Amino acid sequence: MSTMSQAFQIASEDDLRDESRKTGTAVGIAFPTSKQDIEGALAEARRRRMPLTLQGARTGITGGAVPDGGLILNLSRMAAVEREENGAGLRVEPGARLFSIREHSPSGLFFPPDPTEPTASIGGMMACNASGAGTYLYGPTRRHVKALRVLLANGEHLDLQRGRDKAKGLEFRLGSLHGVLPPLPRSAVKNAAGYYVEPDMDLLDLFIGAEGTLGILTQASLCLTPMPEAIWAFMAFFPSSPATAAYVHALRQAFRMSKPNARLAAMEYFDAHSLDFLRRQTNAPASRQVPLPDMPPGSSCLYVEVHADSDSAAEEAVLSAVGMLPTFRSNPDAVLLANTPTELERLKLFRHALPEGVNAAIDQRRKQYPGLTKLGTDMAVPDEHLTDILALYEADLAKAGLESVVFGHIGNNHLHVNILPRTPVEYEAGQALYQNWADQVIAWGGSISAEHGIGKLKRGLLARMMGAEGMQQMRQIKQMLDPDFLLNPGNLFLP
Numbered sequence: 001m002s003t004m005s006q007a008f009q010i011a012s013e014d015d016l017r018d019e020s021r022k023t024g025t026a027v028g029i030a031f032p033t034s035k036q037d038i039e040g041a042l043a044e045a046r047r048r049r050m051p052l053t054l055q056g057a058r059t060g061i062t063g064g065a066v067p068d069g070g071l072i073l074n075l076s077r078m079a080a081v082e083r084e085e086n087g088a089g090l091r092v093e094p095g096a097r098l099f100s101i102r103e104h105s106p107s108g109l110f111f112p113p114d115p116t117e118p119t120a121s122i123g124g125m126m127a128c129n130a131s132g133a134g135t136y137l138y139g140p141t142r143r144h145v146k147a148l149r150v151l152l153a154n155g156e157h158l159d160l161q162r163g164r165d166k167a168k169g170l171e172f173r174l175g176s177l178h179g180v181l182p183p184l185p186r187s188a189v190k191n192a193a194g195y196y197v198e199p200d201m202d203l204l205d206l207f208i209g210a211e212g213t214l215g216i217l218t219q220a221s222l223c224l225t226p227m228p229e230a231i232w233a234f235m236a237f238f239p240s241s242p243a244t245a246a247y248v249h250a251l252r253q254a255f256r257m258s259k260p261n262a263r264l265a266a267m268e269y270f271d272a273h274s275l276d277f278l279r280r281q282t283n284a285p286a287s288r289q290v291p292l293p294d295m296p297p298g299s300s301c302l303y304v305e306v307h308a309d310s311d312s313a314a315e316e317a318v319l320s321a322v323g324m325l326p327t328f329r330s331n332p333d334a335v336l337l338a339n340t341p342t343e344l345e346r347l348k349l350f351r352h353a354l355p356e357g358v359n360a361a362i363d364q365r366r367k368q369y370p371g372l373t374k375l376g377t378d379m380a381v382p383d384e385h386l387t388d389i390l391a392l393y394e395a396d397l398a399k400a401g402l403e404s405v406v407f408g409h410i411g412n413n414h415l416h417v418n419i420l421p422r423t424p425v426e427y428e429a430g431q432a433l434y435q436n437w438a439d440q441v442i443a444w445g446g447s448i449s450a451e452h453g454i455g456k457l458k459r460g461l462l463a464r465m466m467g468a469e470g471m472q473q474m475r476q477i478k479q480m481l482d483p484d485f486l487l488n489p490g491n492l493f494l495p
């Protein structure tokens, strides 16, 4: 006899996976369309003593939305976006997609977080505190959420407002729950690993970045930011990664000293293998074909975006930045400028095309070895270790002979190494490198996850970064808010 209720139906194969390509198991899945549906599904999970895995758009890459048994609550059908009465922000349901938030933003205002994948849902973005290229200037998702509705595991629905609902020191009150938060250590670099705790914190920040382990995010109010008057960008090519890193340091310093009418918004890096990989995508769909100039072998590339109060301020800042390029006088072709929406879009194609292309290549290889996945790092280091980490990645990858691309948010010293193993043996070799790099990053005071979160794939690394005491303190928080470990089992903590 079937034990399926009306709320839960049989999950399809697709429902059991996310962009990490990890696959799980589940007894059933519900697609709520109202607050009451969500409350009903949670009540049913509690009654049946079954854990609940939360899903948004399943674009996450750490297996966070992949169920580990139990039931699934998929929020993608609650996707309404409305402008607030005073026009200053947007009220969104958790399944609202990033592209829809952009479409609904009034002209002259925008929502800055941009985790590259426009189909991501705001619930997933808040749960992971997602970032992206513009995070260098605008910060991660957390900074743009002014109010949050959260359903706790005990069935209480809370409305939390930034500036109003705050901890007193580390003491908190959330509905009928109250207690004292343990003082968790925070990495000084860009960081999305583990719970966020600060004395006197806004309590909604406890749920942002908690990867759905402390509550279900059921509605949010987002702040919008005035669109800059002018956006200019350029792409420059460098003979080596140390030359790129030296330029990044110099540019950050120059903008810190200059007038605030032009701001450095993003700096994105692509190593020589990334450029080769993109050049080889000749049979890929048009969205993954990036026109690249011919550059000497071994060249790496930097994308720089400037947001300014006027076209003249943007032009002055960009020309001055271009003038600082060591290669510019000898080879002006090594710089591509963009200052119209079409040109900017063309340069930005890189950012999406590369991870998409890597995922497609891995899917191809999985046909021969179904267990194979990409190995993707997400680590950030303090400024003074940018050159060191680039050198470490390059030396280790060359020695191991592994196919890889290194790219990402170099402005935040945050690079993604994607290793594309051809065989299970190469996968193991890549894993070993990853563990060694993580130990070095932790020793340098960096973070093992700067934006993707931990999910189910990086629990071992989180434990290394937080240490036994840090993990115990995180468990204490989980126990205060979700004593039966009902929500998102297997995320952050081993079951």
Ligand SMILES: Cc1cc2nc3c(=O)[nH]c(=O)nc-3n(C[C@H](O)[C@H](O)[C@H](O)COP(=O)(O)OP(=O)(O)OC[C@H]3O[C@@H](n4cnc5c(N)ncnc54)[C@H](O)[C@@H]3O)c2cc1C
Pocket: 018, 019, 053, 054, 055, 056, 057, 058, 059, 060, 061, 063, 064, 065, 075, 094, 114, 115, 116, 117, 119, 120, 121, 122, 123, 124, 125, 126, 127, 128, 129, 130, 131, 132, 133, 211, 212, 213, 215, 216, 217, 218, 352, 355, 356, 451, 452, 455, 488, 491
């Ligand atoms: C090509 C590509 C490029 C990417 N680049 C970036 C990047 O540059 N920067 C970056 O930060 N990320 C990047 N990402 C990953 C990004 O984190 C996710 O796309 C996004 O944040 C997750 O949103 P989602 O709706 O797909 O969430 P899902 O994958 O469905 O879920 C992610 C996590 O959030 C939880 N969750 C979802 N909804 C809720 C809710 N309502 N309440 C509580 N918990 C919830 C899930 O349980 C899971 O743990 C990239 C992904 C892809 C595919």
